[in-house]
Amino acid sequence: MSPLAPADVPRTQDHMWHDLGIPEEIVALRGEVRATVTEKVAPYAREIGSREESVDSFPWKAFRGLADSGTFAIPFGSDFGRGLAHPLLGTCTATEEIAYHSSSMAGVYDGQCILVPKALSFASDELRARVIPGLISGELVFSFATTEPDASSDLSVESMRTTATETADNFVLNGRKRWITNSAVADWAAVLCRSGGSMTMILVDLKHSDGVRIGKPDLKLGHRGQLTSDIVFDNVLVPKGNVLGAVGKGLSVSLACLTYGRIGIAAAGVGVAQAALDLAVARLRSRHLFGKPLGAMQHWQYRLAERATELECARTLYQKAALRVDAGERAPEPEAAMAKAYATRLAADMARDAIQVYGGYGFAREVSETGETFRLEELYRDSKILEIFEGANEIQHWLVARQLIGRDVTG
Numbered sequence: 001m002s003p004l005a006p007a008d009v010p011r012t013q014d015h016m017w018h019d020l021g022i023p024e025e026i027v028a029l030r031g032e033v034r035a036t037v038t039e040k041v042a043p044y045a046r047e048i049g050s051r052e053e054s055v056d057s058f059p060w061k062a063f064r065g066l067a068d069s070g071t072f073a074i075p076f077g078s079d080f081g082r083g084l085a086h087p088l089l090g091t092c093t094a095t096e097e098i099a100y101h102s103s104s105m106a107g108v109y110d111g112q113c114i115l116v117p118k119a120l121s122f123a124s125d126e127l128r129a130r131v132i133p134g135l136i137s138g139e140l141v142f143s144f145a146t147t148e149p150d151a152s153s154d155l156s157v158e159s160m161r162t163t164a165t166e167t168a169d170n171f172v173l174n175g176r177k178r179w180i181t182n183s184a185v186a187d188w189a190a191v192l193c194r195s196g197g198s199m200t201m202i203l204v205d206l207k208h209s210d211g212v213r214i215g216k217p218d219l220k221l222g223h224r225g226q227l228t229s230d231i232v233f234d235n236v237l238v239p240k241g242n243v244l245g246a247v248g249k250g251l252s253v254s255l256a257c258l259t260y261g262r263i264g265i266a267a268a269g270v271g272v273a274q275a276a277l278d279l280a281v282a283r284l285r286s287r288h289l290f291g292k293p294l295g296a297m298q299h300w301q302y303r304l305a306e307r308a309t310e311l312e313c314a315r316t317l318y319q320k321a322a323l324r325v326d327a328g329e330r331a332p333e334p335e336a337a338m339a340k341a342y343a344t345r346l347a348a349d350m351a352r353d354a355i356q357v358y359g360g361y362g363f364a365r366e367v368s369e370t371g372e373t374f375r376l377e378e379l380y381r382d383s384k385i386l387e388i389f390e391g392a393n394e395i396q397h398w399l400v401a402r403q404l405i406g407r408d409v410t411g
């Protein structure tokens with residue numbers, strides 16, 4: 001029998017990785033979140049990653065399990081949450097641990113606990129007091145919405161079609177957002193809109209505003225538990241007090257959130273790569289071919305030695321980027337862009353390698369005669385989106401090149 005999920009296999013991280021220079025509070029947090037995820041996410045992870053998307057398939061049990069265990073409080077200061085000295089590193093570490101079992105769930109967590117908390121750091125005290133307790137308890141679900149059918153990598157005001165028109169007391173929203181994580185069940189969304197010749201980010205009460213329509217969840221290759229839908233706004237009134245940051249400064253608010261988000265997605269990539277590596281190592285030890293373990297083949301020794309080295313680099317990169325943010329730096333480049341592109345490519349490469357190690361068993365969803373089911377195909381399907389969303393990897397390379405060569409040359 002082959003292992004069913006990473007929960008069944010030894011974590012190579014435990015003897016290969018050293019928490020050198022990582023704050024004590026984060027070392028302790030990793031242990032705490034690992035125990036939580038093992039109990040609250042892992043039992044449902046295969047189902048979350050496999051079933052077809054519908055409103056009913058939102059992973060409530062895992063979502064509520066994480067919230068009840070205090071995992072949603074990690075990004076917030078002591079006024080509402082944990083008050084960690086390193087909140088982004090803490091949130092990213094939690095994301096990695098969640099992704100180890102469910103990359104979908106890490107996507108859900110990234111929206112609720114990385115993108116949106118950063119967006120809410122621009123909200124008024126009154127608005128923060130109104131919504132943050134519900135976010136932390138999991139009673140309220142949040143989305144972050146910049147993408148539209150014709151705008152995502154290019155978030156310029158020329159491309160943006162969703163408009164926010166100012167009246168005496170309100171903004172009136174019209175337009176359509178696409179691929180919005182959690183929106184199928186969300187209570188609130190931070191929405192980037194064109195307002196005049198610039199952009200403004202606004203928090204919209206999705207459940208209590210006339211003129212909001214949420215589309216059916218999209219049907220995707222992977223990340224099936226991370227439901228995405230269109231949000232359509234038809235003359236939706238939003239109070240002016242719901243503006244995040246200043247009117248006209250929405251692009252810089254969005255980009256600040258997406259900087260946090262790309263470090264989180266790097267951490268998710270590390271979790272996926274670690275899971276695939278551990279599954280591959282377990283198979284190399286247990287599967288015998290030509291009278292010896294598969295792991296005796298030098299090809300796989302070299303390949304996995306390279307992947308383990310890359311994993312070390314990827315984890316170090318995201319941790320360094322997060323530590324720079326937690327130290328007060330607003331633009332943790334080049335590390336954030338390097339981490340996102342490097343870790344997510346590694347996740348896809350390592351998932352592909354792990355399938356190769358398992359042969360036909362890696363390719364199968366289930367062996368019908370035995371009922372054996374494997375997570376490799378899920379890791380492979382899930383890994384692809386990590387290279388695309390929250391800044392396609394080509395954009396990350398561009399960000400690094402701008403710093404390396406100079407914006408005067410790269411544009």
Ligand SMILES: Cc1cc2nc3c(=O)[nH]c(=O)nc-3n(C[C@H](O)[C@H](O)[C@H](O)COP(=O)(O)OP(=O)(O)OC[C@H]3O[C@@H](n4cnc5c(N)ncnc54)[C@H](O)[C@@H]3O)c2cc1C
Nearest residue numbers: 144145146147152153179180181228388389390391392394
């Ligand atoms: C599962 C999922 C969840 C998502 N969640 C959210 C969410 O919660 N909120 C939200 O707002 N959006 C979300 N998105 C949208 C996501 O961020 C976009 O799909 C992504 O940014 C790419 O945009 P696009 O699909 O419009 O592709 P395009 O912007 O058309 O880009 C297509 C491709 O063009 C290439 N490209 C782009 N820029 C450059 C460049 N400068 N140089 C070279 N090549 C380039 C890249 O290869 C890129 O993949 C989600 C998408 C998915 C599938």
